[in-house]
Amino acid sequence: MGARTIFEKIWDDHAVIQERGKPNLLYIDLHLVHEVTSPQAFEGLRLKGRKVRRPDLTYATMDHNVPTENRFSISDEIAKKQMDTLVENCKEFGITLADLNSPEQGIVHVIGPELGLTQPGKTIVCGDSHTSTHGAFGALAFGIGTSEVEHVLATQTLWQAKPKTMKVNVDGKLGPGVTAKDVIMAIIGKYGVNFGTGFVIEYTGQVIRNMSMEERMTICNMSIEAGAKAGLISPDEKTFEYLRGKKHVPDGEDFDRAVEEWKALATDDGAEYDRIVEIDGSKIVPQVTWGTNPSMCVPVTKAVPSPDDFETEGEKRAVQQALEYMGLTPDTPIEDIEIQHVFIGSCTNSRLSDLQAAAKIVEGKKVAPGVRAMVVPGSQNVKEIAEQEGLDQIFIEAGFEWRDSGCSMCLGMNPDTVPEGERCASTSNRNFEGRQGKGARTHLVSPPMAAAAAIYGKFVDIRKLEKEPVGQE
Amino acid sequence: MKPIVVHKGKVAGMDRVNVDTDQIIPKQFLKRVERTGFGQFLFFDWRFKKDGSENEEFELNQPENRDATILAAGQNFGCGSSREHAPWALQDYGFKVIIAPSFADIFYNNCLKNGILPVTLDEKDVQYVIKESQAADYKCTIDLQRQIICDDSGFQRIFDIDPYWKEMLINGWDEIDVTLKYNKHITEFEKQHRL
Numbered sequence: 001m002g003a004r005t006i007f008e009k010i011w012d013d014h015a016v017i018q019e020r021g022k023p024n025l026l027y028i029d030l031h032l033v034h035e036v037t038s039p040q041a042f043e044g045l046r047l048k049g050r051k052v053r054r055p056d057l058t059y060a061t062m063d064h065n066v067p068t069e070n071r072f073s074i075s076d077e078i079a080k081k082q083m084d085t086l087v088e089n090c091k092e093f094g095i096t097l098a099d100l101n102s103p104e105q106g107i108v109h110v111i112g113p114e115l116g117l118t119q120p121g122k123t124i125v126c127g128d129s130h131t132s133t134h135g136a137f138g139a140l141a142f143g144i145g146t147s148e149v150e151h152v153l154a155t156q157t158l159w160q161a162k163p164k165t166m167k168v169n170v171d172g173k174l175g176p177g178v179t180a181k182d183v184i185m186a187i188i189g190k191y192g193v194n195f196g197t198g199f200v201i202e203y204t205g206q207v208i209r210n211m212s213m214e215e216r217m218t219i220c221n222m223s224i225e226a227g228a229k230a231g232l233i234s235p236d237e238k239t240f241e242y243l244r245g246k247k248h249v250p251d252g253e254d255f256d257r258a259v260e261e262w263k264a265l266a267t268d269d270g271a272e273y274d275r276i277v278e279i280d281g282s283k284i285v286p287q288v289t290w291g292t293n294p295s296m297c298v299p300v301t302k303a304v305p306s307p308d309d310f311e312t313e314g315e316k317r318a319v320q321q322a323l324e325y326m327g328l329t330p331d332t333p334i335e336d337i338e339i340q341h342v343f344i345g346s347c348t349n350s351r352l353s354d355l356q357a358a359a360k361i362v363e364g365k366k367v368a369p370g371v372r373a374m375v376v377p378g379s380q381n382v383k384e385i386a387e388q389e390g391l392d393q394i395f396i397e398a399g400f401e402w403r404d405s406g407c408s409m410c411l412g413m414n415p416d417t418v419p420e421g422e423r424c425a426s427t428s429n430r431n432f433e434g435r436q437g438k439g440a441r442t443h444l445v446s447p448p449m450a451a452a453a454a455i456y457g458k459f460v461d462i463r464k465l466e467k468e469p470v471g472q473e
Numbered sequence: 474m475k476p477i478v479v480h481k482g483k484v485a486g487m488d489r490v491n492v493d494t495d496q497i498i499p500k501q502f503l504k505r506v507e508r509t510g511f512g513q514f515l516f517f518d519w520r521f522k523k524d525g526s527e528n529e530e531f532e533l534n535q536p537e538n539r540d541a542t543i544l545a546a547g548q549n550f551g552c553g554s555s556r557e558h559a560p561w562a563l564q565d566y567g568f569k570v571i572i573a574p575s576f577a578d579i580f581y582n583n584c585l586k587n588g589i590l591p592v593t594l595d596e597k598d599v600q601y602v603i604k605e606s607q608a609a610d611y612k613c614t615i616d617l618q619r620q621i622i623c624d625d626s627g628f629q630r631i632f633d634i635d636p637y638w639k640e641m642l643i644n645g646w647d648e649i650d651v652t653l654k655y656n657k658h659i660t661e662f663e664k665q666h667r668l
C-alpha cells in the first residue's frame with residue numbers, strides 16, 4: 001500500500017464492507033450519547049424489538065439542558081423528562097451513564113478525552129455536530145443524526161461515503177495573546193462556513209504541533225463550523241502523554257503497545273490530499289465575530305464591515321441581514337462594541353487551560369458595571385481541579401458567576417440565556433441568530449478575549465494589556 | 474419510510490444562504506422525546522412574531538408559498554447543529570423535496586434517512602426556481618428514478634444522487650434492516666479485531 005493519510009488508515013481499518021461505488025459500512029469503536037438527540041433513537045429500537053449491539057462501546061451523559069446552578073431542582077418539566085428518559089433508556093439497554101450525580105458528568109466532548117474513552121485510531125460518533133473535537137487525538141470522529149444514532153445502537157456500524165481529504169497546514173509561530181480559538185476562527189473567517197463540506201480536514205504544521213491537547217481540541221471542535229465532516233490531527237508524544245493514566249486507557253505494557261500502534265497512525269510522508277490550504281500562523285491576531293455565522297469575523301483591530309465590501313448580491317444581503325440582527329453599523333471599530341454578557345464555557349473553550357487563561361486576565365480586577373459574566377466549566381472534573389487551583393475564587397472575587405458543568409449559554413436550552421437585543425462575548429462556537437436566546441447577539445472570541453471584555457465592558461485587544469499575554473512560547 | 478418515486482408539488486422559494494438548523498428548528502423545541510409534531514415549530518423565530526401572530530414577511534407565510542411541498546433555498550442549507558429535528562420539522566410541515574446549490578453534510582444525510590429528497594442543482598438553476606416560485610401556482614416535478622427535475626414551462630435538469638440512497642428511497646427501505654443482513658460480516662469483523 002502506498003503512502004496514506006491518518007484518515008485513510010483509520011477508514012481502511014474500520015471498513016466492514018467496502019464495495020466499489022457504494023458507501024462503506026464502517027465499524028464504530030465508541031458511541032457517545034446525550035439526552036437531546038437520543039430519545040427517538042431508543043424509541044425506534046423499542047418499537048422494533050431491537051437491542052443495543054454493544055452497550056460496552058456506548059457511553060452516555062447529560063449536558064445540553066442540565067441546569068448549571070441548583071442542578072437537582074430542575075424547574076423545566078420537559079427538560080427533566082428528557083433527562084429522566086435518558087436514565088431509563090440507559091438502564092433498559094445496559095449503557096453506562098454519567099448522570100448529574102456522577103463526578104464524570106460534563107459536556108460530552110469534554111469528558112470523552114478526560115476519561116480516556118477518546119483514543120487515537122478510533123472511530124467515534126455522537127448525535128452532536130461537535131464530535132469533531134475528538135479528532136484532536138487522531139481519531140475519526142464525526143457528528144450524526146438521530147436515525148444514525150439508532151443505526152449505531154442497533155448495529156455498531158454506519159454506512160458512509162468516503163469523504164475527500166484536505167490538509168490545513170498552519171506554519172510559523174503564534175504571536176502573544178493569540179490562541180487556538182483565534183487560529184480556527186481566522187481560518188473560517190478566511191475560507192467560509194462551507195469550505196470543508198465533503199472533506200475531512202487534517203491540521204498540520206508547526207503551530208499545531210506546538211499546541212497542547214486542549215488547544216488542539218479547540219481547533220478540531222470548530223471543524224464543523226467550516227462544514228467539514230471531521231477534523232483530525234496525527235497523534236504525537238503530547239497525545240500519548242495526555243492519555244497516560246486516564247481511566248479507560250490501557251496501562252503498563254499494554255499502554256506501551258498501544259502507543260506503538262498509535263504512532264503508526266500518523267500520516268505517511270508523501271501521502272496525498274485532495275486539497276491543501278496553507279496558513280501563516282504568525283499573521284493571525286485575536287478574532288471577534290460581528291455577524292451571525294462564524295465566518296463573519298475580523299481581527300479585533302478592525303471594524304465591522306459594510307455590505308459594500310462584499311461581491312455577490314447574496315453575500316451583500318446576508319451581511320445586511322446579519323448587521324440588522326446584530327444591531328451594528330458598518331465601520332464601527334470592534335473595540336467600540338460594548339457587551340452586557342460574558343460566557344466562558346462550551347465544548348470549544350471550557351477546559352482547564354481555557355479557564356486558566358481567562359483567570360490570568362481577570363485576577364485582581366472587577367467585572368465592569370452592567371456586565372453579567374459567567375464561567376461554566378466543561379465537566380465536573382474540570383470544575384474540581386479549577387477549584388483546587390483557586391480559579392473559582394479569582395472569578396468569584398472579580399464578580400463572575402461560577403457554575404456547574406453543562407452546555408449552558410452555548411445554546412441556552414437550560415435557563416442560561418441572553419435577553420433579546422443584548423450582546424454577549426462568548427467562548428462558544430456558534431453565533432447563529434437566536435442561539436443564546438431569542439434576539440440574543442453573540443460575539444465569538446477566545447477565553448482571554450472574553451475575560452478582558454468582562455473587565456472592560458467592551459472588546460479590547462488583549463495584546464495591549466500589561467500582563468504577560470497567554471499564547472505559545 | 475415512505476417510498477418516493479415521483480413527486481409533483483408547489484415550490485416555496487427561500488432566497489437565503491447558510492440557513493442553519495438552529496433557524497429551521499430553534500432549540501426550545503428540542504426537548505420533546507417524540508419524532509412527530511415538529512412542523513408547528515418549523516422556522517419558529519422567523520415565522521412568528523413576538524405576540525405569536527404570523528410574520529407576513531417571512532417567505533413561508535406568503536400566500537404563493539402556502540401548501541408548498543418543495544423548498545428551494547440558497548447554498549449550504551442545513552448547516553450547524555446535527556439535530557434531526559430539522560428534517561422532522563420540514564417533513565411534518567409538508568416538505569418532501571428540498572432544492573439547494575449545496576447542503577451541509579449531516580443535514581443531507583438526515584434528510585435521506587427520513588425520506589426527504591435533497592436535490593442539488595447549480596446556483597443559477599436554483600435561482601431560476603426561486604424566482605419562478607413567486608408565481609402563485611408554480612410547481613416542479615421530481616422523478617427520482619430518472620433523476621430529473623422539471624417544471625411545466627420546459628425547465629429540465631438532471632440531478633445527482635448516490636445510487637445506494639436512490640434505491641433506499643425508491644423502495645422505502647429501513648436502513649437498519651438492510652445492515653442487519655450483514656450481521657455475519659460485522660460479527661466476523663469484531664472477532665478479527667478483538668473488539
Ligand code: SF4
Pocket residue numbers: 063064107108109128130346347348406407410411428429
Ligand atoms: S457546548 Fe454547545 S456546541 Fe458543545 S455540545 Fe454543548 S451545545 Fe453543542
